[in-house]
Amino acid sequence: TPTELIRNFSIIAHIDHGKSTLADRLIQTTGALSAREMTEQVLDNMDIEKERGITIKAQTVRLNYKAKDGKTYVLNLMDTPGHVDFAYEVSRSLAACEGSLLVVDASQGVEAQTLANVYQAIDANHEIVPVLNKIDLPAAEPERVKQQIEDVIGLDASDAVEISAKTGLNIEAVLEALVTRLPPPKGDETAPLKAMLVDSWYDSYLGVIILVRVRDGRLRKGQRVRMMSTGAVHTIDQVGTFSPKLTPQADLGPGEIGYITAAIKTVADCNVGDTITDDRAPATEPLPGFKPSIPVVWCGLYPVDADDFEKLRDSLAKLRLNDASFHYEAETSAALGFGFRCGFLGLLHLEIIQERLSREFDLDLIATAPSVVYRLYKTSGEMMELHNPADMPDGSVIDHIEEPWIRATIMVPDDYLGAVLTLCNERRGQQVDLTYVGNRAMAVYRLPLNEVVFDFYDRLKSVSRGYASFDYQMDDYVEGDLVKISILVNQEPVDALAFIAHRSVADTRGRAICAKLKDLIPRQLFKIAIQAAIGGRVIARETLGALSKDVTAKCYGGDISRKRKLLEKQKEGKKRMRQFGKVEIPQTAFLAALKMD
Numbered sequence: 001t002p003t004e005l006i007r008n009f010s011i012i013a014h015i016d017h018g019k020s021t022l023a024d025r026l027i028q029t030t031g032a033l034s035a036r037e038m039t040e041q042v043l044d045n046m047d048i049e050k051e052r053g054i055t056i057k058a059q060t061v062r063l064n065y066k067a068k069d070g071k072t073y074v075l076n077l078m079d080t081p082g083h084v085d086f087a088y089e090v091s092r093s094l095a096a097c098e099g100s101l102l103v104v105d106a107s108q109g110v111e112a113q114t115l116a117n118v119y120q121a122i123d124a125n126h127e128i129v130p131v132l133n134k135i136d137l138p139a140a141e142p143e144r145v146k147q148q149i150e151d152v153i154g155l156d157a158s159d160a161v162e163i164s165a166k167t168g169l170n171i172e173a174v175l176e177a178l179v180t181r182l183p184p185p186k187g188d189e190t191a192p193l194k195a196m197l198v199d200s201w202y203d204s205y206l207g208v209i210i211l212v213r214v215r216d217g218r219l220r221k222g223q224r225v226r227m228m229s230t231g232a233v234h235t236i237d238q239v240g241t242f243s244p245k246l247t248p249q250a251d252l253g254p255g256e257i258g259y260i261t262a263a264i265k266t267v268a269d270c271n272v273g274d275t276i277t278d279d280r281a282p283a284t285e286p287l288p289g290f291k292p293s294i295p296v297v298w299c300g301l302y303p304v305d306a307d308d309f310e311k312l313r314d315s316l317a318k319l320r321l322n323d324a325s326f327h328y329e330a331e332t333s334a335a336l337g338f339g340f341r342c343g344f345l346g347l348l349h350l351e352i353i354q355e356r357l358s359r360e361f362d363l364d365l366i367a368t369a370p371s372v373v374y375r376l377y378k379t380s381g382e383m384m385e386l387h388n389p390a391d392m393p394d395g396s397v398i399d400h401i402e403e404p405w406i407r408a409t410i411m412v413p414d415d416y417l418g419a420v421l422t423l424c425n426e427r428r429g430q431q432v433d434l435t436y437v438g439n440r441a442m443a444v445y446r447l448p449l450n451e452v453v454f455d456f457y458d459r460l461k462s463v464s465r466g467y468a469s470f471d472y473q474m475d476d477y478v479e480g481d482l483v484k485i486s487i488l489v490n491q492e493p494v495d496a497l498a499f500i501a502h503r504s505v506a507d508t509r510g511r512a513i514c515a516k517l518k519d520l521i522p523r524q525l526f527k528i529a530i531q532a533a534i535g536g537r538v539i540a541r542e543t544l545g546a547l548s549k550d551v552t553a554k555c556y557g558g559d560i561s562r563k564r565k566l567l568e569k570q571k572e573g574k575k576r577m578r579q580f581g582k583v584e585i586p587q588t589a590f591l592a593a594l595k596m597d
Ligand code: GDP
Pocket: 013, 014, 015, 016, 017, 018, 019, 020, 021, 022, 053, 054, 133, 134, 135, 136, 137, 163, 164, 165, 166, 167
């Protein structure tokens, strides 16, 4: 296809503003799929995505549209991951397109994610077409929202397309806007091959499928291609486009979006953002902006039943096949046994992986509290990255510690602003900006990431009754007065419960954990001390009294079945005990203690 007849675009929107519904309509209107094939939303294809209304992996579909000018255009719709955890993947997907449809719910207006996404699209030099969705709703206020888009984003919204993705109203106008308002891609067919690796996933028949955007040159079957970041060379088996089904083609030229397969075994060999070139006539410079994605949140994952360890290992390997940004390595814990230290792009990514492990692989897991990556500077001058609080060396060798900070944008109705600001301040936040967007306040804060992984989303939702929207980006590393808090049961440190916190909150959190453990650990035949300590200094202490009577004594001997039940229950509990000094702690106590609230 000549580049003048190609338009590459993505749809950006806040969650629930109608991105998937609009995508479906565009597919349906251009006839890419029959009505029967349309029974399910095509672009959201994983269960978890559907339930949570988020897009995890980018998907693409090629549409043929006969425009009013009589010409038939190829429209490549590239879906982008909708969540901040996948910010780098979003930026690569956007870099593969020339324009975006900015979908805003006309009854809700601009939200935090709208802003975060639109700024990324502006960074990618996109031509942006504002689309006001849900104008079928009585609460829709298109004029007010247009004004908001102009005031807040600084984008001309006078030509915004007003649609209802649900009823199908004005979908044709969206297609015309794509053709007339977005620029065609540019590229040089005769230059050495440069194609961007946008995404990849594992298919059990074809091996790894790579989503590519060709800049210059041509990709064809049988060609030997080289990944510029690693130098790895592969021979292309298949080249094609997404209809959205995989449809083989002879080749892909400048401006085109499609896929290649090359008998690649794992997505770990396919770095998002990498440049693919011809091995025999390589480009000299890669495309700009490549960076490997780095996990920012780590936690330990352990099987509740120790016999499931091998199954967990296999399951993690399978997940990794499809998700190169997920990392894991084996680790052992005195408290929890054999497990894995796992790294994620953010909290949502962590939740998704955990949920998939339990849902798709039927694994019962214990997760330790998530921890960010600290930078430890030793007195020797050496820097070490700390992924696990339990690995923190002795205080005397540490010169100082740095922690990652984020820049957060929070939008909230005025009524809840006070509570939101209080929450940010409690979490050591620093206000950067506070402005109004209509009757909604927009607060920009710098916050330590470790205060955000510690239940921030949940608290934000509860103090704003669900009305606040939140988005963030990684900012920088800053020195902090950070300490490791160890939890000791009967003088023995419990590695899985150790955590790092700012000194100002260490006492409060230490006390909270001790109090909780006191309720969770069953009484033993002797008194037990439960302590929180920084180095050798105890900062909180609870004492669990000794057990005095036989547990069955209160059954008065009469009720045999009840007595038996109690004893069985005890036996069940015994199976999952871990020994600490002379103290046995049931697995359930860890589970509960690790669930912060
Ligand atoms: P996404 O999270 O941006 O992908 O949003 P969805 O496409 O999943 O839509 C979120 C919700 O809004 C769904 O319940 C849709 O049925 C509904 N919705 C989408 N477009 C419209 C519209 O034009 N009008 C109305 N009334 N509802 C819509």
